[in-house]
Amino acid sequence: MAEKTYVEDIDRSMYDFRFEEKDAWRIDAGLSPEIVEQISEEKNDPDWMRDFRLKSLEIYNSIPMKDWGPSIEGLDMEHIATYVRPNAKMADNWDAVPDDIKETFERLGIPEAERKSLAGVGAQYDSELVYHNVQDFAVKQGVVYTDIESALHGEYGEMIRDHFMKLVPPSDHKFAALHGAVWSGGSFVYVPDGVKLDIPLQSYFRLNAKGAGQFEHTLIILGKGSSLHFIEGCSAPKYNVANLHAGCVELFVGANASLRYSTIENWSKNMYNLNTKRALVEEGGRIEWVSGSFGSHVSYLYPMSVLHGRGARSEFTGVTFAGAGQNLDTGCKVVHAAPDTSSYVNTRSISKGGGISTFRSAVVVQEKAKNSRSSVSCESLMLDSESRSDTIPAMDIRTRQADIGHEAKIGRISDDAVFYLMSRGLPEDEARALIVSGFADNVGKELPLEYAVEMNNLIRLEMKGTVG
Amino acid sequence: MKEKSGEKQITVNRLPALTWYWLGMNDVKMKSSAAPVSGEIRLSLPEEVTMEDAAGGQRTDPACGGENREDRVLFFGETAGKEDPGSKDGLGKLIEEAGIPTKRFSLKAGCRTADPLALTFRCAGSGLVLNDIQLNLEDGSSLTVLEDFLTAESAENMAGVRTSFRLGKGAVLRLIQIQKTGSRFSFVNELTGSAGPSARIELVQLFLGGGTTAQETRIDLDGARASFCAELGYQLRGEEKLNISYAVSHRGKKTECGINAAGVLRDRSEKLFAGTIDFKKGSSGASGHEKEDVLLIDEQVRNRTIPVILCSEEDVAGSHGATIGRLDEDVLFYLQSRGMDRESVYEMMAQAKLNAVIERIPVSGIQREARCLLGGSGTDAEGDREND
Numbered sequence A: 001m002a003e004k005t006y007v008e009d010i011d012r013s014m015y016d017f018r019f020e021e022k023d024a025w026r027i028d029a030g031l032s033p034e035i036v037e038q039i040s041e042e043k044n045d046p047d048w049m050r051d052f053r054l055k056s057l058e059i060y061n062s063i064p065m066k067d068w069g070p071s072i073e074g075l076d077m078e079h080i081a082t083y084v085r086p087n088a089k090m091a092d093n094w095d096a097v098p099d100d101i102k103e104t105f106e107r108l109g110i111p112e113a114e115r116k117s118l119a120g121v122g123a124q125y126d127s128e129l130v131y132h133n134v135q136d137f138a139v140k141q142g143v144v145y146t147d148i149e150s151a152l153h154g155e156y157g158e159m160i161r162d163h164f165m166k167l168v169p170p171s172d173h174k175f176a177a178l179h180g181a182v183w184s185g186g187s188f189v190y191v192p193d194g195v196k197l198d199i200p201l202q203s204y205f206r207l208n209a210k211g212a213g214q215f216e217h218t219l220i221i222l223g224k225g226s227s228l229h230f231i232e233g234c235s236a237p238k239y240n241v242a243n244l245h246a247g248c249v250e251l252f253v254g255a256n257a258s259l260r261y262s263t264i265e266n267w268s269k270n271m272y273n274l275n276t277k278r279a280l281v282e283e284g285g286r287i288e289w290v291s292g293s294f295g296s297h298v299s300y301l302y303p304m305s306v307l308h309g310r311g312a313r314s315e316f317t318g319v320t321f322a323g324a325g326q327n328l329d330t331g332c333k334v335v336h337a338a339p340d341t342s343s344y345v346n347t348r349s350i351s352k353g354g355g356i357s358t359f360r361s362a363v364v365v366q367e368k369a370k371n372s373r374s375s376v377s378c379e380s381l382m383l384d385s386e387s388r389s390d391t392i393p394a395m396d397i398r399t400r401q402a403d404i405g406h407e408a409k410i411g412r413i414s415d416d417a418v419f420y421l422m423s424r425g426l427p428e429d430e431a432r433a434l435i436v437s438g439f440a441d442n443v444g445k446e447l448p449l450e451y452a453v454e455m456n457n458l459i460r461l462e463m464k465g466t467v468g
Numbered sequence B: 001m002k003e004k005s006g007e008k009q010i011t012v013n014r015l016p017a018l019t020w021y022w023l024g025m026n027d028v029k030m031k032s033s034a035a036p037v038s039g040e041i042r043l044s045l046p047e048e049v050t051m052e053d054a055a056g057g058q059r060t061d062p063a064c065g066g067e068n069r070e071d072r073v074l075f076f077g078e079t080a081g082k083e084d085p086g087s088k089d090g091l092g093k094l095i096e097e098a099g100i101p102t103k104r105f106s107l108k109a110g111c112r113t114a115d116p117l118a119l120t121f122r123c124a125g126s127g128l129v130l131n132d133i134q135l136n137l138e139d140g141s142s143l144t145v146l147e148d149f150l151t152a153e154s155a156e157n158m159a160g161v162r163t164s165f166r167l168g169k170g171a172v173l174r175l176i177q178i179q180k181t182g183s184r185f186s187f188v189n190e191l192t193g194s195a196g197p198s199a200r201i202e203l204v205q206l207f208l209g210g211g212t213t214a215q216e217t218r219i220d221l222d223g224a225r226a227s228f229c230a231e232l233g234y235q236l237r238g239e240e241k242l243n244i245s246y247a248v249s250h251r252g253k254k255t256e257c258g259i260n261a262a263g264v265l266r267d268r269s270e271k272l273f274a275g276t277i278d279f280k281k282g283s284s285g286a287s288g289h290e291k292e293d294v295l296l297i298d299e300q301v302r303n304r305t306i307p308v309i310l311c312s313e314e315d316v317a318g319s320h321g322a323t324i325g326r327l328d329e330d331v332l333f334y335l336q337s338r339g340m341d342r343e344s345v346y347e348m349m350a351q352a353k354l355n356a357v358i359e360r361i362p363v364s365g366i367q368r369e370a371r372c373l374l375g376g377s378g379t380d381a382e383g384d385r386e387n388d
Helices: A033-042 A047-063 A099-107 A110-117 A136-140 A148-153 A157-163 A174-182 A414-422 A427-441 A447-462 B091-098 B329-337 B340-359 B366-375 B379-387
Strands: A120-125 A126-134 A144-148 A187-191 A201-206 A217-222 A225-237 A244-245 A249-254 A259-264 A271-274 A278-280 A287-295 A299-302 A303-305 A315-321 A327-336 A344-350 A356-365 A374-382 A388-397 A400-412 B001-004 B007-014 B028-032 B036-038 B038-046 B050-054 B102-107 B117-122 B128-137 B143-149 B157-166 B170-179 B186-196 B199-207 B212-221 B225-235 B241-248 B254-267 B270-279 B286-295 B302-311 B317-325
Touching: A033 A047, A033 A174, A047 B225, A099 A120, A099 A201, A110 A201, A120 A144, A120 A344, A126 A144, A144 A148, A148 A157, A148 A187, A148 A217, A148 B241, A157 A217, A157 B241, A174 A187, A174 A278, A187 A225, A201 A356, A217 A225, A249 A259, A249 A287, A259 A278, A259 A447, A278 A287, A278 A315, A278 B050, A287 A299, A287 A327, A287 B091, A303 A315, A303 A344, A315 A327, A315 A356, A327 A344, A327 A374, A344 A356, A344 A388, A344 A427, A356 A374, A356 A400, A356 B028, A374 B302, A388 A400, A388 A447, A388 B212, A400 B302, A414 A427, A427 A447, B007 B186, B028 B212, B036 B091, B091 B128, B091 B157, B091 B186, B091 B270, B102 B143, B128 B143, B128 B170, B143 B157, B143 B302, B143 B366, B157 B170, B157 B199, B170 B186, B170 B366, B186 B199, B199 B212, B199 B340, B199 B366, B212 B225, B212 B254, B225 B241, B225 B270, B225 B340, B241 B254, B241 B286, B254 B340, B270 B286, B270 B317, B286 B302, B286 B340, B329 B340, B340 B366
Parallel strands: A120 A201, A187 A217, A201 A225, A217 A249, A225 A259, A244 A271, A249 A278, A259 A287, A271 A299, A278 A303, A287 A315, A299 A327, A303 A327, A315 A344, A327 A356, A344 A374, A356 A388, A374 A400, B036 B128, B102 B128, B117 B143, B128 B157, B143 B170, B157 B186, B170 B199, B186 B212, B199 B225, B212 B241, B225 B254, B241 B270, B254 B286, B270 B302, B286 B317
Antiparallel strands: A120 A126, A144 A187, A388 B302, A400 B317, B001 B007, B007 B028, B038 B117, B050 B102
């Protein structure tokens, strides 16, 4: 009989530290028109945005809670503070950031990464950005990278109004409506026509407050022929009450533009991560999603690509690692809405220690999307029989002029592979960790080196304690 | 089951794991305003098979242990702790409420028949025509069953047939279902069953036409080494709609299942295939594989596929694959280089897909009938046979 593997829970000390909410201001828990108006007041919203928030709240109240996917019964909006303002003004140098917040981001390695390999950084602490900076060479090329609230009141105000929640309307689902009502923080990026930024921008979202929600909005607009790599990171310390993340990402990829959007999500295991991400890709444009999901108690995360222009392309590369107490429902959606479009989906899911991992996808090829191609491949690895792994891929094809392929596999670590590595001198736990790292390599090789190293460290930490 | 001013609505083909509602794949609603009536069956009964009529809605077989549920193999949905998702508001509920009698066919332990049990259902009529069939194969027995669902093209009512089975240890059931019904005819074909240790189900389903059809198959592989293999072939034309659902639950150790679906869509037809392989806890050593290959012939067809794997057991192997759309360019090039035009190549490959499924029918006489129906000469002939 094959020996069973015991896998310890992750050592999260790198992320699981916290500071007291010192001098922060938090809004009352719950959700009401008064609370929404209060947030709007705090944010100094233009009138249209205040009205938009209130309308979104109405929509939120009118949409029933969904009856599929992981349970979110433990999430009680009456106990979630939707806005927590740290006692810090947004700065463009780290010395001006309060010590405890600065230390938080230093421990997460953000300033160091900025010095080494980033063209710009935005750092959000609870509901507000506390740091935003973009390198001069990027500014000189006309790249705009700023907090979304400032942009709302500046020269890009109209552009934001034209795009804000147009791709993810509040009526899309209940938590999109919630986001529309209480959003705060996030980034606005505009890359002009023809500008190719070789070095990535990064936004990092840290939720420090207990029993709170984070609702940042990321809006990226790429002009024709431009290119960008945007990296998003997130983490939080663990509390014994529910926290909520319901952010929204809207990406407009212009004709022949190229956007890579990478995420290493490592929320704490009391987090309900109900995030929405969507990209609209014009003619000849390309969106690449690279997604690593390691944290959260419950996740619903399905980045969506709408291939709107002829020849638009999307790629989704993802890995999900569900451990004890986690129910991670991840995947992607692709809508082929123009001829000659193509999509490629490649995911890996790993479940251990009672964790539940679900891959869920939808590929829709509309009638007008002649000569479209799609390929979906998902593989799942079960590390023990306490865990669960499901795959639920859907395809809706409405033209004969399409080539659609799908394959999925589910199974366990091969005993032969473990035996081979052990015969070469590796202890069993290291052999298993190495196999799992290799299994997740589809994502690792798509990330910049520093982030690939972080991801491999996460996997090694997840696998630490594995014994035969 | 919802009822509104005489109209009955049932929900069938419910996906075991729901997904986005906007995809419209979670279930299928079927409606009829006609009064339920019990359907007639023309049958050919091998002498080894016994037949009895049970009162409407009676699901318990006294010959197999009566009410003592511990002592008998149970029909799907009767097992303690197992929920039959079809019974709440599905065809079963409709049959039970209408008091439709059950025809029960049994085969004694160790008995193997050479002749098939052939059931031709008289589905056409003015009402909502319902039938309830039970197949009980005791340990070590073996039976081939043919179920024909045929109507004339003019039929436009709705019918439902529920076939449930239980297989004892080592029993083998070869079930062939052939449907060719009218283009305005609605049909619900529900197949449920459970298999004991080392029992085997070989299913061939051939769909050759029908207005709106829901085909729901739910199989429980309860016993160790029980197996299920299904070959499904379909051909849709006009505005036909076919909704297919397979849900195979692996409960016993080393159970196996294989589902192969192949089909052709023409004109403005629509098809939904939902195949679920569910590895329950305790099914160690099990394997399940499903594959679908769909050829889309015309421009306005719609094909939906959702192959699901649910897994609560580590030591299993599951896979699914699907290819949808056009013919492989290499195949097309090869055949065109041999002088065939593009349309002829597509026609030939479409026929080949269905013929490959017909080849899996284990009885040559039934193969001939299927070929005849596929060729188009059978529909009205069988319909006439049914109506005479």
